[in-house]
Amino acid sequence: MKRLLLVGGGHAHAALLLDLAASKLTGVTVMLVTPDTHQTYSGMLPGLIAGHYSRDDIQIDVASLAQRSGVELVVDRAVALDAARRCVTLGSGREIGYDLASLNLGSLPNNCGVPGAKECAIAVKPFEEFLAAWERLRAKAANRSLQIAVVGAGAAGVELALAMRFALASSGTPPGVVLFSDKPFALPDHPPAAQRSIARLLSMERVELRVDTRIAGVEPGFVTGASGRREAFDAVVWVAGAAPQPWFRNSGLGLDKDGFILVDATLRSVTNPEVFAAGDSATLDATPHPKSGVYAIRQATVLAHNIRSSLSGGRSERFVPQKDALALISIGRKYCLATRGQWTLEGEWLWRVKDSIDRRWIRRFH
């Protein structure tokens, strides 16, 4: 029996489990290591915060999916990988050997080396911890209006700031929400038209966008900007980009400059072809793209095909990322800004489009 080890229940592995449920592998034992039996779909998380969805609407039951696919589930966290010995160590200390491994364990919040960010701010990941912190904030907001800082004005920071403002305003205690960007605008990875539109929408929805403001320190109840200005907040939410798992560094796998696993177009490690990586954990050697769920989803088919062909000796497929992926950015209420390449559009109908795309993705797993 060959041993296939899947680490992380991200988008690509969830889709791989579906593929395995449809057609099981023979002569192969498959294990999935994941700390969570349910996977939260990030695309719908701002909608959950805003109050448009329930937890059930946005979660994939990875445990029952694994059962349907004949995959053994190990509820734990990987803490090390030794590429030379072909084994993964779990938080419990258990070691699991593999003939073929696939890593789809997302990314961690990037603290950008800011003192206090890890200890004093609410990180957006892991989502379960973020949602627990959000529930505590909501309870506090029942009595008074809160001041909330959101650090990081990429799409996730923008959506979360707007969703939190909408949710608390709808429940009768409108908060003050300040969104900090270290650039002269929000949505730095999007075209100028989208940056202008989101600045207008943030202002309409009463989220204050503070541009050119790098947060240099976080303490309990305060943030300090690089200029030295110290401001009081009830909560600081940290959404300042993606960082790799720190243990990738000692794995022996080839990494990019930021420490993510470097893969070729077939999603195999450039140094260890018996290791696949997909989603945020991986960087494509020839065609790097932003860390975003869209790519993790699109890599799923290629990953499933290539794992099967590795085991059976078939030909591999190549993953070619889209040049410009569509981004649908929700603004708290049921309204969306869409951007792709140089164009942008907005409207309530785009929220319905996003809602239907997201629900369709989740429905596949139910």
Ligand SMILES: Cc1cc2nc3c(=O)[nH]c(=O)nc-3n(C[C@H](O)[C@H](O)[C@H](O)COP(=O)(O)OP(=O)(O)OC[C@H]3O[C@@H](n4cnc5c(N)ncnc54)[C@H](O)[C@@H]3O)c2cc1C
């Ligand atoms: C608020 C927010 C909104 C977003 N909205 C969008 C959007 O609308 N569209 C979009 O394209 N992107 C969006 N993103 C980005 C998107 O979340 C990520 O790019 C995407 O989740 C990456 O997918 P993945 O499959 O690599 O991993 P993930 O979906 O992050 O899944 C990783 C899995 O691995 C598990 N894991 C983590 N560590 C370990 C470990 N040590 N051992 C074992 N398992 C582990 C986790 O529990 C998780 O189940 C958003 C991000 C945020 C924060």
